[in-house]
Amino acid sequence: MKWYWQVFDPASVPVSGAFQQSAAYAMAAQAxxxxxxxxxxxxxxxxxxxxxxxxxxxxxxxxxxxxVWTVPLDVATRHRALRKLAxxxxxxxxxxxxxxxxxGIIPLMTPRHVALWDLSxxxxxxxxxxxxxxxxxxxxAERRQLKVTLxxxxxxxxxVEAGARQRASRHYVALPPRFTRAIPQNALRLWHWRQAGCRHASMCFVRHGSWATYHLGHADLIARESGAHRVxxxxxxxxLRAEGVTTLDLGDVNSEDAPGLARFKLGTGAALHRLGATSLVLPG
Incomplete structure (x- = not known):
């Protein structure tokens, strides 16, 4: 088989697959x-x-x-493709x-795992x-009749402000607030739970093709005690399923550093998906 990589129109990016390979990510990153x-x-x-x-x-x-492989390719062919891309x-x-x-593919970091929830x-x-x-x-939580709304x-x-404060207090790394603000509004899906005029919990997802990705969330003590995030x-x-989303990416699963969060994500029924190792690819 003869094939080659060609430069493509930056506006023409994959319509399915991970957020990092989507048009929404590209637009936010460029902004x-x-x-x-x-x-x-x-x-x-x-x-x-x-x-x-x-x-x-x-x-x-x-x-x-x-x-994003648009047709099924075996491991050897994918390997050759990456060497050509290099x-x-x-x-x-x-x-x-x-x-x-x-x-010609040199591992630099061990593979990460993410939780992918099949919504089909x-x-x-x-x-x-x-x-x-x-x-x-x-x-x-549903028996408490929590009203979650768009x-x-x-x-x-x-x-974004609440997430930044939480990130600072817990000392973890995430995409900067300006990146989130630059995501196209038509790709965002926001939900919140309000009670007595106060917002106690929020979640933000990004829709990209047949996938969506959990991007950001926040819950105060009242929300955590009530189970609002599950609802x-x-x-x-x-x-999202009603919109045609078939895969919801819940993000990284780290059972060593955040076992509670890992249990929360996998408890939905999401599958643990092992990514490839972060690697340096040599030309070939």
């Missing part, structure tokens, strides 16, 4: 000063086999959660969605697939 490039793996006959969006950082080209850059770092290993089953089946404790806690776009400002996540999942 905050990053340079995004897109390439298309094309067979000699003209068929597109893959698309990949890269973030340029000085001499580095960084692939996050990609490439010819077009000065230095290529990949954090691939699927494992990439072999000659019927709602009753989604609920049945939850962990028993998660489902019981959801049922208990939030207006202006609510994003308060959520909110369940309502959001059903609403």
């Amino acid at each position: 905050t000063g990053a340079q995004m490039d897109v390439a298309n793996l094309v067979e000699a006959g003209g068929q597109s086999l893959a698309q990949v969006q890269t973030l340029r950082r000085g001499p580095l080209q960084v692939v996050l959660r990609g490439p 010819r077009t850059t000065r230095a290529l770092i990949v954090l691939p969605e699927q494992s990439a290993a072999g000659l 089953p019927e709602p009753a089946d989604l609920r049945a697939a939850m962990a028993g404790k998660w489902r019981n806690a959801l049922r208990a 939030a207006p776009p202006r609510a994003l400002h308060d959520l 909110m996540l369940w309502h959001a999942a059903l609403a």
Whole structure:
């Protein structure tokens, strides 16, 4: 098979797959000063086999959660494709969605895991697939008749500020507030829980093609004690499913540093998905 990578229109990015390979991510990254490039793996006959969006950082080209393979390709072919892509850059770092290993691919960091929730089953089946404790806690929160509603776009400002304060107090790394504010509004889905005029919990998701990604959330003590986030996540999942979303990415799962959060994500019925190791790819 003869195929090659070609420079692609940056406006034409994958319509499914991880957030980092979406148009919404590219637009937010570019608005905050990053340079995004897109390439298309094309067979000699003209068929597109893959698309990949890269973030340029000085001499580095960084692939996050990609490439997006548009047709099934075996491991050896994906390996050769990455080596070919490295010819077009000065230095290529990949954090691939699927494992990439072999000659010329040098692991730098061990693989991460994310929680991917398949929303394609019927709602009753989604609920049945939850962990028993998660489902019981959801049922208990629903009995409190919490009214979770869609939030207006202006609510994003308060959520971003609350998330920044929480990040500072817990000392973890996340995308900067200006990145979140630059995500196209038509890709955002916001929910919140208000009581007596006060917002106690919020969640922000990004819709990108047939996928959506949990992006940001905040809950105060009242919300945590009431179980509002379970109700909110369940309502959001059903609403996204009704829009045509088939995969909801709940983000990183780290059972060592954040075991409670890992249990929360996987308790939904989401599957643990192992990413490929972060690696340096040599031209080949």
